[in-house]
Amino acid sequence: MNKEIKLFLNYLEKVRNYSDHTVKNYSADLKKFETFKQQKNFKNWSNLTQHDIRDFISGIRRAGISPRSLARLLSSLRSFYKFLNNEGYVTNNPTSGINAPKLNSLLPKAMDTDMVNRLLDFQPSSWGDFRDKAIAELLYSSGLRLSELCQLNTSDISLENRICRVLGKGKKEREVPIGALAIKALQDWYVYREKKLENSEQAVFINKSGSRISARSVQNILKKMSSKMGLPFVNPHMLRHSFASHILESSGDLRAVQELLGHANLSTTQIYTKLDFQHLAKVYDNSHPHAKGD
Template structure:
């Protein structure tokens, strides 16, 4: 089979994502997968060059993708990847306009991440055993919930990233963006307990959280341990790292109402990403409205 004439430009874009943007390997794979699917469909449509792509062909690509069984969320991802690639083509002087910009993205049903309430969090974190691995797990749970970290950020923490005197941690998030975060009194306390036991595992590197073999703990191991503690502590829902991150965001928003601050803590580039965490119930919103809006305040009788 002859190589597609559309492929070289995509390969240049993927190199740009890896070298200049330094996106995560998973994100790079996602772009490659979506753009490869686009090339297959556009080859079927006899598109000979990216310069000849127009909005009608992009809509036809979307229609073929839907007929092929692609769900709205996946189709939105495909069109987003195509738009990003075409924007890059414009920046390289290869295109004058982005024909995918005017093609509507299908609406996907929004599934809010589930959180656990404060009482359940307290029950989950009520681990006070002498087993060094249990102390490690409690420290991981406290830091994850205390700072609202991503799983990759948690396992990526080195000892040098900690300042326990000030209760802070440095993490590297998406796009290798670093941020400094408070972790809270309980997270500091249990991290100190874990550090007192850490040498028992003969550490082979500077990672804060270690496996039994003394190496940096893997994301899969963290997921497995969190799920096991959810069962041991009698929680009704499955416990996984992102649920703790979402619970952190939800509880912070419910207490503070400061969406911008939570955006910074979570490391979101866009405020719209943070807004998926705002599922405050109507009673809470109504009480805030009644207390704050000049036309809602009731006069004293």
């Protein structure tokens, strides 16, 4: 891998505190770009022009990359050239003026309260069931990201104070409340967790071998749970989105939702105002005497 790319990835990890997953995405994008640079026989990054960037993007598009992935790749290039400029490797930025394709603004899928209640009505009968119920309850109760849930240690949760300490994106720490039902589910799970634990594992949620549970396992758990409860497929993100939309629906406090979700920018949280409007529109259609035009 090119020296400048290595320096940039190290900068993202050590200075910007980006997650391993994000750094890997940047690395994959820049490897493609480095291959293009080598194929075109460019000696330095400063030799590439805006025309070359467009040529690279066109080639990637022809390969069938999705608009979302293409937008991420272009963002990676912009950040890389900004770094190169700041470090004195280049004096130009050929990525400026190049726009990513417009993405369809897809609203996150949120479950209504009845659907959430049906899922969480799951009655555990084994150690795995008690763990699974606690996972689902905590995801909905506190709006955690999947990665945040998997990283939780027992020291991060105070059952007495009903608080969960979370390490979010950019390794930023925040505290979120835990609802009474999630507390009860965690208390039940801890009884079985202690029986299953054979080592000093600190993870809140463990697998059959007593090790920290993986993100893929949590996804499969919710898939099986939703199927068992006769519901369409439910994933961790849906529970987080449902948490956000239900809080906003009840309180109307967008700033509070931003803090609870751990969003750095309010603009990221504002998508939930669209979800809330969908709810209001549904209420209007069902309630207003002139809504249906009858």
